[in-house]
Amino acid sequence: MADKTAQKVHREPWLHIAKRSEIPGWQAWLIRLAAILIAFVLVGIISSLLTGEGIGEVYGIMIRGVFGRLFEGQFSAKMMWRFLQSTAILLCLSLAVTPAFKMKFWNCGAEGQALIGGLVAMICMMNLSGLPYWLLLVVIVVTSTLAGAVWGLIPALFKAQYGTNETLFTLMMNYVATQITAYYVYLVGKGSGTINPVDTGNLPVLFGAPYLLNILIVAILTVALFIYLKNSKQGYEITVVGESQNTARYIGINVKKVIIRTMMISGALCGVAGMLLVAGTNHSVNTNTVGGQGFTAIMVSWLGQFNAFIMAGMAALIVFLKSGAAKVADTFFLNSSYADIVSGIVILFLVGCEFFIRYTVKIRRNKKEETV
Amino acid sequence: MKKILALLLAVLMIVGLVACGEKPNDDKQEEKMKVGFIFLHDENSTYDKNFIDAAVEACKNMGVEMVQKTQIPEDSKCYDAAVELVEVEGCDIVFGDSFGHEPYLIQAAEEYPDVEFCHATGTQAHTSELKNIHNAFASIYQGRYLAGVVAGLKLKEMMDADDKIVPKMGYVGAFTFAEVMSGYTSFYLGAKSIVPEVTMDVKFTGSWYDETKEKEAAQALIQGGCVLISQHADSMGAPTACENAKVPNVSYNGSTAAACPETFLVSSRINWVPYFEYMITCVKEGKEIDKDWVGTLDNGAVKLTELGKNVAAGTAEKLAAVEAGLKDGSINVFDTANFTVKGEKLTSYMADVDYDADFTKDTEAIENGIFYESKHRSGPYFDIEIDGITLLDRNYG
Numbered sequence: 001m002a003d004k005t006a007q008k009v010h011r012e013p014w015l016h017i018a019k020r021s022e023i024p025g026w027q028a029w030l031i032r033l034a035a036i037l038i039a040f041v042l043v044g045i046i047s048s049l050l051t052g053e054g055i056g057e058v059y060g061i062m063i064r065g066v067f068g069r070l071f072e073g074q075f076s077a078k079m080m081w082r083f084l085q086s087t088a089i090l091l092c093l094s095l096a097v098t099p100a101f102k103m104k105f106w107n108c109g110a111e112g113q114a115l116i117g118g119l120v121a122m123i124c125m126m127n128l129s130g131l132p133y134w135l136l137l138v139v140i141v142v143t144s145t146l147a148g149a150v151w152g153l154i155p156a157l158f159k160a161q162y163g164t165n166e167t168l169f170t171l172m173m174n175y176v177a178t179q180i181t182a183y184y185v186y187l188v189g190k191g192s193g194t195i196n197p198v199d200t201g202n203l204p205v206l207f208g209a210p211y212l213l214n215i216l217i218v219a220i221l222t223v224a225l226f227i228y229l230k231n232s233k234q235g236y237e238i239t240v241v242g243e244s245q246n247t248a249r250y251i252g253i254n255v256k257k258v259i260i261r262t263m264m265i266s267g268a269l270c271g272v273a274g275m276l277l278v279a280g281t282n283h284s285v286n287t288n289t290v291g292g293q294g295f296t297a298i299m300v301s302w303l304g305q306f307n308a309f310i311m312a313g314m315a316a317l318i319v320f321l322k323s324g325a326a327k328v329a330d331t332f333f334l335n336s337s338y339a340d341i342v343s344g345i346v347i348l349f350l351v352g353c354e355f356f357i358r359y360t361v362k363i364r365r366n367k368k369e370e371t372v
Numbered sequence: 373m374k375k376i377l378a379l380l381l382a383v384l385m386i387v388g389l390v391a392c393g394e395k396p397n398d399d400k401q402e403e404k405m406k407v408g409f410i411f412l413h414d415e416n417s418t419y420d421k422n423f424i425d426a427a428v429e430a431c432k433n434m435g436v437e438m439v440q441k442t443q444i445p446e447d448s449k450c451y452d453a454a455v456e457l458v459e460v461e462g463c464d465i466v467f468g469d470s471f472g473h474e475p476y477l478i479q480a481a482e483e484y485p486d487v488e489f490c491h492a493t494g495t496q497a498h499t500s501e502l503k504n505i506h507n508a509f510a511s512i513y514q515g516r517y518l519a520g521v522v523a524g525l526k527l528k529e530m531m532d533a534d535d536k537i538v539p540k541m542g543y544v545g546a547f548t549f550a551e552v553m554s555g556y557t558s559f560y561l562g563a564k565s566i567v568p569e570v571t572m573d574v575k576f577t578g579s580w581y582d583e584t585k586e587k588e589a590a591q592a593l594i595q596g597g598c599v600l601i602s603q604h605a606d607s608m609g610a611p612t613a614c615e616n617a618k619v620p621n622v623s624y625n626g627s628t629a630a631a632c633p634e635t636f637l638v639s640s641r642i643n644w645v646p647y648f649e650y651m652i653t654c655v656k657e658g659k660e661i662d663k664d665w666v667g668t669l670d671n672g673a674v675k676l677t678e679l680g681k682n683v684a685a686g687t688a689e690k691l692a693a694v695e696a697g698l699k700d701g702s703i704n705v706f707d708t709a710n711f712t713v714k715g716e717k718l719t720s721y722m723a724d725v726d727y728d729a730d731f732t733k734d735t736e737a738i739e740n741g742i743f744y745e746s747k748h749r750s751g752p753y754f755d756i757e758i759d760g761i762t763l764l765d766r767n768y769g
Contacts, residue, residue: 068459074460076459078459079456079460082452082455082456193471193547194446194471282448283448286446286447286472288445291445326442326443329414335414336413336414336416336442
């Protein structure tokens, strides 16, 4: 593996890092699982030191903050729905940024693309209440999806035509979306800074569970995106453009077209997430409606290695950590930094373990020849 | 390598299992009443800290358990938090501290008719058909009026010492809406009761907490010739700017004497302990909680801090007299005899009291020559621009 001739010249260091050859998938997953477990133990120890409670107690409180008193025999359906809903929204945004990231187009604008989609949904809900309900729903879905797509399209066009930096461009589009939303909230809410929820154009409630439809929609999108990326021609084009634009051009892929198309899909999915947040959840909009999840989604997408199903698990993990840690913070009067520390530790381990999947640390053995 | 990894994994799994196995078993069935609080931010915001401190104190005094949810935004997460407080924690009362929490508390109130939902600064309880949603606010305009009296006395002292001083005050506000307008107008009227020729400039920052903007606004006002500054925003921006420029400052939400010893005059604040104790007592005794509760000087919700060391001589005595006047009703803050609008005395004003989407001006607020603030609902609705106060800019958020 290592280059022996180069090593002969100098004394071999006590510790060195070498690139691994491909390791089987199950081994990689074992490493990841170990990383999560170590992170959880570390979180437990830190929490225990901060709160003076046992590790078990801390996790008990976390679980209570997410699922209610499940282990005390008290099932709260609403808590389960809430957990699934939060996961679904985060997952929807993660799905949205994935095609772009797979193409190595750094879409940091999910926040704004979702917000503008939500805002357009709100404008329809407030102003088109005269339409028949089904038609209003169609209009809301179409316009908010389009709004998100346009918000994604603008930086893509500039990237494709002029080679502008898409990271900065998409970030700036976030501010534009926030300011437009702030202005709209001012127009409608006057000085109060809030818009009271409206009851027109809300997504239907299925089986008495307000969040069920959101969750189903995201579940369908998850499967769809998985198939799109894995089995479709367009999905393949995205992969090739992401790996090497020159290769893509060589084999006759229209790179500009792929960039623009993919960013429209990315933005459109963000628009759907915004629509779910406004028409399906809050029935109102403010500048904080997406609440930074558009950025968390970037991390979920990477942690999930652009695989829609793994992303679902990662989204659930992050939601569990955030709401569980918030519960611990509230219970022991720690402030919000605690939740940041907890999710920070777990994410650090998750990201860090990728290093150990790709590289191996070799320790020099005394006097003996190194084995191959 | 594989062996080490396998071993490590095994150990970790055991630890993990043990950790999960140690589920807490708090089956302590003591029926202690629980009160749930929903806060917009956490202790790092002075606004929320004022509520959190009061909640801790009131729950301790009343012997009830406090459960809090911090960092709850003004959307359906507020409803979710209320659900958790009721279903998981078993709270008998749920309180929300931010204006935008209201519709989502109402949503929860509909679903849990046996739980009382209380809300600070809101406006919809008195028109809601629900029996278990309640609003609360304090007549902080009385506190600001008193703080204005302190400012007026200081101005008078400065003018007596130097006859070139023009009595112009400056005010840093957050947003141009009733809560802030009612606040700065009452402060101005308090000062005017001592120095009739006083004027005031107001600048808005467009944020409840923005240290830089508040500091810059205060500096701009000072450069514009204001000789005394007050503010309605939550950071140390304005007090710090005043201390640097040696301009007297009337603070809000608590004393800033420690950081600004030379320029701090006085501060008014709302003390929420009386309300929390009131709502807990009501539930304990099975009484109905008021739809709109107004904290006053009488019930201890409107507070002035201690006076700064550089207030004018005789301030404490004058304050006591004015406070007594406010309490017995001989002094009314918004007495139309004391201010004019476009040069004329106000005889009638329709205020937007009842909630509706179009902000209809629906209620006559002036009776017998007095604008009665916080009478028709607890949240402020005085939003008139009176003579003597100049709005240098506007910010609606």
